[in-house]
Amino acid sequence: MMRLSDQGIPSEDPRPRGNNRPAPFPRIELRFGHSGRDYQPMEWLTVEYSIGGLEGERLRALERSILWYTEGKGEEDMGIHFFERFTTPAAVAGQVPDGTLAVQLPTSPLSYEGVIVKIRWCVRLRVFFESGRDHVSEHVFTVGRVPPSIPPP
Amino acid sequence: MDRPHDGPPVVVRCNPFATRYVASARLAPRDDRGVQIDLPSLARRLAGLGGTAAIVGAHGTGKSTLLAHVAGILEAGGRPVRRTRATRRGDVAGLCGALLRIPRGGTLCIDSFEVLGTAGRQVLLAMAWCRGVALLVTSHRDLSLPTLVTTRGTPPLLAALTGELPGHESWFGRVVFPDDITAAVSDSAGDLRMAFDRLYDLFEQRTSASVPPSAGPPEPCHERPLPDRCR
């Protein structure tokens, strides 16, 4: 499993746009295999997505990943379970505007709603534009059915 | 592809005061009145000061946040920028190396400049002057450098920052109240990082009260599942 450092602020195109138009904000819709978004370990996660609102901007690359991250009081940690990157025009065209993803989930870590540590699973889609900017869309789902922890009195 | 659920939906309880949302540079920089800082004009003021200046303020008042944003503006303007953090006196050597790698006309941003000690700071300043590289630093106290901004942690600032956190409209005024903001700033003596820490605990206690501890599947609670986030 790969581990990525925190991505920080997503990059915006540093170069001023010549026509002063605001950069398009892509619409990424994602549908999970079942509506509850709750999965069990080792279950197959299937999603269908569609990327719209590109307004003619060309995509340079597309990344699809399934990962867990921590949330809470500590620094954010992340573990990549699945990662795929499409960089050639043909490969990107095959996954945009519509695509599907099917990945078997691991045995752990389970989703966890702790007090100062929470573990979340998500599907992340990141599109890279020819202009240099990128846009990421994150869609949370749960793995396992661990009940939340309560802060002690 | 749908399959029936075998229990109530699992709740995802998003605490908006988690590190993920309040860490440095995640929030827009604001002054002590809570007004968003005009970064381009701040960059012009920095240029007027000669490029080398300090952002001065106590712990947790937004110095690192502001430093990150100003660095971003400088980079957007085509200036080579490198960002670093000093943690102890011995970091001087490494920072000198970083200085050497920045081309003339660039800027080295150093967080926590005061920990380097007087001698270390003088060495870096001299080296930067010789190399024609600017230093933009943060410090807890006045270090005889031109001051770009003095930061302070105040209730209006914390209230404004809180307004940027996810789902603000759903929990502010229902789970967290304006008095909580004021009390958090007061209890933490203006340290906004500590204030966020206190608000995190407060949010957990108040929202978890509606989720009873049990050995079985969790009961659904009024919080909606974590919305999709588009950044």
Added chain:
Amino acid sequence: MRLPRFLAKKRGNRRTGSQAWGSFAEGIFYAILLAAGVVFGLLLVTGAANYAPADPDSVVLQRGYEWWMWLLTLLIPLALLAFGGSGLARVVRMWGKSLEHRAAAGGSAILDSLSSPESDTPHHPGLPSCENIENSPGTVLRYRLALESPENWSLVGFGMFAILWNAVVVVLAVGAGADLLGGTTDWFLIAMLIPFVSVGVGGVVLLVRAVILATSVGPTQIEISDHPLVPGATYDVLLGQGGASVFRSIDMVMEMEESATFRQGTDTRTQRLVVRRQPMAGWRRVQPVPGGRFEARVAVTIPRDSMHSFASESNAVQWRIVVRAIPDRWPEFTRVFPVVVCPSPAATVYPLAEPGEPG
């Protein structure tokens, strides 16, 4: 067949791996000792021997070597020869024999033979390693748990600090005393002595307290019937508490603790929070057996809905068995024994269709 692990820890008399490999390694060890004895002895003898000047065909020993010198210098190679030779002979004699056969031949107590400690559970990403625990077999139950922060190290730390600090105090005190005797009064030195002596006394107090805990209170040992733990399963836990004094109370608790590390300015801080506490057992007015220890065996069930152990760079969910004891006339102490809880196996066996087929 499991390969030998040369750097693995071994406790007690039980073997944790293959008998054949164990015996082979043991044989190698004794053979090396035997060879070392032979080589060392030969070097010593040849180094002290010279050809007689008058008769080149005869060898005489070097002048100046007394008999006791020979005894001393040859003692080491002789010991190596004896130890290595006897050990090698025993290995050859016991080769291929079962544990029971060895025990009957050697007269020692027969212990349960161990099945392979290799875990059958699948790899669980995000879980901390169990290797330290699986490398530590118990004497009654399968595994002996390790202390989170062994007190030996704190004893060494306190001891070194107390010695070094008080050495400085002595030097300063001698200097001040010499000045006084010489008729001069160095008030600055005397003023410096006061805080130094205070810290030195404090260091000695801490050291004495640590020594008392280590000797009078005695060690705490926990053994467990299996590891890693799994939600829904029940385990036997054996508590062994040594020491000579009576304990007013001993309590054993299973805890789940979250820990989150974050940067606060130039500091890195870790916050810990116990979110689950499950009492296991408690005893009042406990008297360890003289010359032995207090022992008790309890069963613990990990709740079915438990979160598993988790470890990442800055965040963790840790399970541990905590023993809190209040000795009579001595301060209360707490000893922590980390364990690892895996995800429930029921959750890992999901009868699933392949993707594309109806779920």
